[in-house]
Structures are given as structure tokens and as C-alpha cells.
Amino acid sequence: MICPFCDQNLLLKERPNRTCSHCKRRFALDPKTNSLRMSDLRVRRLLVKLTDGGRLKISVDQLGSPALPRTGPVKGESPVVEALGCLWVPLLVGIVMIIVGLSAEDMGGFAIAGSVLVLIAVLGLSAALIFGGKEQKREQARHPLSGFRGMMATDWKNVYGSLPPGVVDDFPYRKVYLPEGARIALLCPDGAIAAFLVANGIPERYGVAVTAHADRLPEEMPVVVLHDASAPGCRLVIRTREALPGRTVIDAGLPPRAVMRTPGAPARRGYKPAKDLIEWLGESGTLTKAELDWLAKGWTVSLVAIRPAKLLAAVSKTVERLAAATRTEPERREAEAVGFLTWPGEAGR
Known part of the structure; x- marks a missing residue:
């Protein structure tokens, strides 16, 4: 990455603790350590573009939005639906084993094994309903820009003292x-x-x-x-x-x-x-x-x-x-x- 202060191209080992090894100044964001690959220089470039050259004021979320991937981190169905897809096979096999075991002589062990499979599938589904549902709610409640908000509120303010000019809370x-x-x-x-x-x-x-x-x-x-x-x-x-x-x-x-x-x-x-x-x-x-x-x-x-x-x-x-x-x-x-x-x-x- 390029140092935002001295313009030196820094390798990862040349910027320990987000500090330039050339000018010894600390910067706020390292693209290797945040999921949006944000750097101080990228924030400044986005700021010029999004504020129309300083004519407008923008929010923190508007500043970070261009860095978001077009597809969110969670795709497709919820964890509960995914669990159903994994558990239907042992559930079906277990039911078949129980039916076969009960309908034939000397197959009691087969029925017992089938019962164990059904029990495992039911317990797995119950766990998915309880914990998967909670995780889905947490993911839905978590704003996709929460990480960027945190970086600007802590890392950026710690280095520069305030949000960038033109950015509002x-x-x-x-x-x-x-x-x-x-x-x-x-x-x-x-x-x-x-x-x-x-x-x-x-x-x-x-x-x-x-x-x-x-x-x-x-x-x-x-x-x-x-x-x-x-x-x-x-x-x-x-x-x-x-x-x-x-x-x-x-x-x-x-x-x-x-x-x-x-x-x-x-x-x-x-x-x-x-x-x-x-x-x-x-x-x-x-x-x-x-x-x-x-x-x-x-x-x-x-x-x-x-x-x-x-x-x-x-x-x-x-x-x-x-x-x-x-x-x-x-x-x-x-x-x-x-x-x-x-x-x-x-x-x-």
C-alpha cells in the first residue's frame, strides 16, 4: 500500500502496527487488515468523488457503501433450511430401517439402529431451529457497514482526531x-x-x-x-x-x-x-x-x-x-x- 503521508510504497512488513517505516507516522486503515480493503488514501479518493469535490456533506455509511461487495456474505436460504437439506437423508434412512426391523424377525437390532439415526436427525433439526434461527437474526440485524463504522469511529478518529471533513454522523x-x-x-x-x-x-x-x-x-x-x-x-x-x-x-x-x-x-x-x-x-x-x-x-x-x-x-x-x-x-x-x-x-x- 501507499503511505498516505510520504507516498512510499510499503510492503506489509514495512508497516507494522499501521506505522510507516519510512516517515514513522501512523495511519488509520490497512487494506490487509479490514474486510473492505480500505486505506486512508482510498477513503480520501471516495470522499472527493462522493461529496462532489467538497460541495456536499455525506454520512459514514455513504462513504463506505462503494466498498461493499454486490452480493452479501449470506446467500440463499437460512441456516434452518440448510440444516434440513443435510438431515433429511439420515432421517429417511432411519425411518426405513425402523420399518424393516419391525416387519421382519430377528431384525430388532436394525430397528434400534434406525431409531438412533432418527433421534440424531431430530436432535440436529432441533439444534438448527434454536441456534440457526438465532444466528440468522444476528446476521440480519448486523448492518453490512458496521465494520466500516467501527473503523471510522475508532481507528480513523484515533489518528486524525475526527471524521474526515464533510462526513457526518x-x-x-x-x-x-x-x-x-x-x-x-x-x-x-x-x-x-x-x-x-x-x-x-x-x-x-x-x-x-x-x-x-x-x-x-x-x-x-x-x-x-x-x-x-x-x-x-x-x-x-x-x-x-x-x-x-x-x-x-x-x-x-x-x-x-x-x-x-x-x-x-x-x-x-x-x-x-x-x-x-x-x-x-x-x-x-x-x-x-x-x-x-x-x-x-x-x-x-x-x-x-x-x-x-x-x-x-x-x-x-x-x-x-x-x-x-x-x-x-x-x-x-x-x-x-x-x-x-x-x-x-x-x-x-
Whole structure:
């Protein structure tokens, strides 16, 4: 790697304890010791690109997102389903052995051996249900950028004293960020994106109250919901509308159709959503069959993976047009019917 201070090309043995053997200065990140292969220089290059040359402020997650692999670390089915695939053979063999042993004379030992196999299979399945289910919940709860967050909060701050210029922490407001004169409420459960919007002046510029919690929405205001292209994200819009009957609730995206067929879209694949969630989304009538099939396979595109300048422009356009649309009833109905955000790959459709 290249030393971020003296530009020397360092072998692994020449940078013990993340310290350059030439200039003796300590750097924050060694690409050989973190899973995202991040270095100080790579962080700086990403920072210039993602902040549009310093024009924007971004969150820690937006900074680390380009380093994530397109496919998540967990593919396919859950540990319980994988255990079933391994255990059905001894279970079937054991059952056959029991039947043969009980139906033939002098085959009692055969039945006993079959019973042992069945017992082992049942115990294995029980263990998979208990421990595999817990592990699946831990994996689902663990954010893919948690490691990067930790490196920036500890290693980077220990060396440089603070986050890089232009990088902000997650949404720090427990309830809602409510600027004076707010007329629109924006719900975004991703604290990194909520912080990004606040840091770049969306609330003050357009009169927008920002919250990451559905139960913290200000009363009476029309609501814009900003979410990932994911099954939980699509569910959030439907539940928000159900919880706020009579209120204008705009689904601002990210819609699956905008990214699922877009070349180069930053899609990641993890655990498949529950079948009943996909069925429930289908019954809502808000998604096409192609979108439901894409979501059912575990594909998602996170808001933090969208280029910050494009995301900011899209959100700005949404709230600006909604503010204008609320002035007259016909304009409001038209806005609610067509939506606003034009995401990557939707132009020209």
C-alpha cells in the first residue's frame, strides 16, 4: 500500500502496527487488515468523488457503501433450511430401517439402529431451529457497514482526531428535526440518509420536518416516505398509509423497478424475505409481479448506495413539487397519482 503521508510504497512488513517505516507516522486503515480493503488514501479518493469535490456533506455509511461487495456474505436460504437439506437423508434412512426391523424377525437390532439415526436427525433439526434461527437474526440485524463504522469511529478518529471533513454522523435527533415553518414531513428510517438530508439543508430550504421514526411524524403535514428498494422498505409505505388515513402519503422510492434491471445498479443479495411478507406486498397491489419476484430472491438496493448528488437532487425535486402541489387540490391529486422521483434507469420510460 501507499503511505498516505510520504507516498512510499510499503510492503506489509514495512508497516507494522499501521506505522510507516519510512516517515514513522501512523495511519488509520490497512487494506490487509479490514474486510473492505480500505486505506486512508482510498477513503480520501471516495470522499472527493462522493461529496462532489467538497460541495456536499455525506454520512459514514455513504462513504463506505462503494466498498461493499454486490452480493452479501449470506446467500440463499437460512441456516434452518440448510440444516434440513443435510438431515433429511439420515432421517429417511432411519425411518426405513425402523420399518424393516419391525416387519421382519430377528431384525430388532436394525430397528434400534434406525431409531438412533432418527433421534440424531431430530436432535440436529432441533439444534438448527434454536441456534440457526438465532444466528440468522444476528446476521440480519448486523448492518453490512458496521465494520466500516467501527473503523471510522475508532481507528480513523484515533489518528486524525475526527471524521474526515464533510462526513457526518448518523441522525442525532431522538424524535424529529423540525425547522421553523415546516410544511412537509419526511420519513426516512435510515439514520445515515436522514443525517445526510439535514446536513445538506433540505429541512430549512424546503420547510421539511425529518424523522427516522414513523411514530414521530408531525401531525397534519403531508408525508414523504423515503426508503430502500427492499421488502421492508416497500412495507413501510403501505403501513404508513394505513396508520395515517386521510393524510397525503407520497412513496418517494426507492422503487424496485428503478434498479432491478438497471446495469451496474448497486444491488446486494442477502436472506430471502419471509414468504408471507411477499404475499402481503402482492395483495397490496402496489408492486408488479417482476418486482415481487426480485424482492423474494433477497435483492435490495440501499439508499446509501445511491450517488449522494443524485439522491439529494431527487429528494429536492420531490419536496419542492409537493410543496407546490399542496396549494391546490387538483395539483395535489396529480402529484399523489404520478409520484415524483426519477431514479437511475427510469429516465425515458
